[in-house]
Amino acid sequence: MNDAAATPRPTRDLDFYLLKEEVAAFLYEEAELLDQRRYTAWLDLLADDLVYFMPMRRNVKAGEHAARENTREGSDISWFEEDKWTLAKRCEQIMTGVHWAEEPLSRICHMVSNVQLLEALPSAAAPQTVTARSRFLVYQNRVETETYIFVGKRTDTLRRVDGAWKLARREIILDQNVLLAKNLTVFF
Amino acid sequence: MARLDTDRLVDTRNxxxxxxxxxxxxLYQQELETLFTRAWLFVGHESLIPNPGDYFVSRMGAESVILSRxxxxxxxxxxNTCRHRGMKVCLYDEGNTTHFTCxxxxxSYATDGQLVGVPQYDTLYPGMDRAKWSLIEVAQMANYKGTIWATxxxxxxxxxxxxxxxKEHLDLALDCRDGREGGSEAFLxxxxWIIPCNWKLPAENFCGDTYHNPSHRSVDMIGIGPSARSGTKGRRDDELKGAQHVWVSFPAGHGIHSAIQPAMMPYAEAFRDTPVIEEYFRHCYEERQRRLGEKSRLLPFVGTIFPNSSYHGRQPRxxxxxxxxxxxxTEVWRIFLVDKDAPAEVKDLLRHFYMRYSGPAGMTEQDDMENWNYATAGARGVIARRYPLNYQQSMGAGKDDDPVAGHVSVQxxxxxxxxFYARWSDYLAGRDWDVLMGRRDGTPRRAAAE
Structure with missing residues (x-):
């Protein structure tokens, strides 16, 4: 998952580029829903068995990055390692109107770029599962002057369910060591 | 720098x-010089450095320190500063090494801090005693049930x-759930993270500010506890039903909030989302009663060990x-504790609960951060600073050593x-350890209006 070069790329034919465009459109539409605070519609894009993972990042010696740079899914404490139920709880909490970390609501803008199609199974012509990587810049402004900028990479797995794409896995690599924000109330 | 008269700022009588x-x-600078240089500070957990050569870079006050084995x-x-020009000798967060080389x-320094390598030593530093130029080491260190403290x-x-x-309250966080002493470890x-607030606000909050419950209403409404998937509301399981809550202050400045069950109560069903885990905690609860007897009636909530180390005792831990x-x-660092020998599925459930409860991504603590942030901002104004804050809740309501040791309130x-702030003032005034330990009173506290 951390090494794109190790994954054989799909053949770059017309199907590949059409699918890449479709995946990018999915990611942009998803960002649009989040920025418009349409949380219920956003949750509909998530597969029921979604894994949403954001590790913490350590300063480690050269040569140790693969083994130690990020906290590990399945055993360590991370910023996020959760499922759709927990994300739905987060949305529900924001909508109570008394979640003070998001009341009044933040102004949030997701910039998504560098979309790369890494894998399409069984094929780009008839895809059921795709893996894509992208970059994000999430801007959060709240209350009066409070501003946070989150920048990093995402690796997403999308799955075709009843003719529509659903997000089945999202790994978020935030490029910070000590988190430079008091809270992580935004979705990535 | 002239010392500010902190006794005028802390008027506990009124x-x-x-x-x-x-x-x-x-005041901030005065704290760094008079408080963080003297008080015992939590540095880390021995489970972060299990093997020889392991290190974990921590902090004491505003300075970087290496917890090293x-x-x-x-x-x-x-x-974490070279004795020659002051550069950091360890640039990493954690790892394993034979030397810290600037x-x-x-x-170059050995992992015990001894200076062992000075390039061109014989030519450039004839006669210099390397033993005098080790890394600066704390004056005292203690390993208490795996937690490392230093001053x-x-x-x-x-x-x-x-x-x-x-101690008996901190033990409730550190001891095994089934009552065996110690036995906890830190998750990796x-x-x-950084909160735009003064460090004392969260430290004080963890002394037992139970009054701030309403700020967590959103998370209580939706339910995120270990039984929430089974429909239970609230941010944790209610394991303290019927218990007498106690808020206890100790001479060194610590403040805790625990609870005492009225009798040896049957297990209050918790962790209901997963039957095997519910069964595990039931077993631990009953085993703890068997081991500790009447002492098992004491259960933890939160506490601050003066000045800036706080614990959550149970849900979360x-x-x-x-x-x-x-x-x-404030730069906050937090480790999460679990019984070392807990089954894998128990560790996994607790880890997920901790992540959704605590810290910047924690649905409960997010609201605290907002409060501490804007309470700090609310102290900034020139007019605002003319008006001290109201700390008059339950004045005179406490008693000494009843029903537990310390100064106790049952409301x-x-x-x-x-x-906490009286003791803080004593440090900033440079008072001696007899005063700081409550063996002798310092200066009587004057009214702020004087």
Missing amino acids: GLISRELFVNKD DKAGGIHVLL PYHHW WDKDAPPFLDYLGAA GVHK SICMWHPHGPES ITEENSRR
């Missing part, structure tokens, strides 16, 4: 605390004296450090905060 404490730059297995806390001129003051009392009767992965990072900035109180 329950008034000046807002200067949360924004004043001179030397090749003989001994634990050291060393200031990148600048390559002075820069050689005259500070031993850690267990400093901890005093707060240390939360580190963690220790955090509110590191000073400027008058209006929600700000007495723990009042005493």
Whole structure:
């Protein structure tokens, strides 16, 4: 998952580029829903068995990055390692109107770029599962002057369910060591 | 720098605390010089450095320290700065090494802090005694049930004296769920984040500010506890139903909130989402009663070990450090605890619960961060600072040593905060250890209006 070069790329034919465009459109539409605070519609894009993972990042010696740079899914404490139920709880909490970390609501803008199609199974012509990587810049402004900028990479797995794409896995690599924000109330 | 008269700012007799404490730059500097250089501070957990050569870079006050295990297995806390030009000798968050070598001129230190390598030593430094130029090591260090504590003051009392009767409450966080002593370890992965607030606000909050419950209403409404998937609301399981809550202050400045069951109660069903885990905690609960008898009636909530180390005792279970990072900035570090020998599925469930409860991504604590942020901002105004804050809750309602050791209130109180700030003032006034340990009274506290 951390090494794109190790994954054989799909053949770059017309199907590949059409699918890449479709995946990018999915990611942009998803960002649009989040920025418009349409949380219920956003949750509909998530597969029921979604894994949403954001590790913490350590300063480690050269040569140790693969083994130690990020906290590990399945055993360590991370910023996020959760499922759709927990994300739905987060949305529900924001909508109570008394979640003070998001009341009044933040102004949030997701910039998504560098979309790369890494894998399409069984094929780009008839895809059921795709893996894509992208970059994000999430801007959060709240209350009066409070501003946070989150920048990093995402690796997403999308799955075709009843003719529509659903997000089945999202790994978020935030490029910070000590988190430079008091809270992580935004979705990535 | 002239010392500010902090006794004028902390008027515990009238329950008034000046807002200067949360924004004043001179007070902040005075804290770094008089408080964080003397008090015992939590540095880390031995499970973060299990093997010889392991290290974990931590902080004491605003300074970087290395928690290191030397090749003989001994634990050291060393200031992370070269004795030659002051560059950091360890650039990493954690790892394993034989030496800490300064990148600048390559002075090299063993993992016990001894200076062992000086390039061109014979030619350039004839006669220099390398033994005098080790990394600066803390004056005292204590390993208490795996938690590592340190102080820069050689005259500070031993850690267990400093901890005093707060020990039986901290034990509730550190001991195994089934009542065996110790046995906890830290999950790997240390939360580190920055809150725009003065460090004392969260430290005080964890002294037992139970009054702030309404700010967590959103998370209580939706339910995120270990039984929430089965439909239980609230941010945790209610394991303290019918218990007498106690808020206890200790002479060294610690404040805790625990609860005492009226009798040896049957297990209050918790962790209902997963039957096998529910069964595990039921077993632990009953085993703990069997082991501890009447003592098992005491159950933990939260506490602050003076000045800036706080624990959550049960749901969730963690220790955090509110590191000073400027008058209006706090760098928080938190480790999460679990019984070392807990089954894998128990560890997994707790880990997920901790992540959704605590820290910047924690649905409960997010609301705290907002409060501490804007409470600090609210102390900034020139007019605002003319008006001290109201700390008059439950004045005079406490009693000494009843039903547990310490100054105890059986109703929600700000007495723990009042005493926290009184002790804070004693440090800033440079008083001796007899005063700091409550063996002798310092200066009577004058009214702020005087």
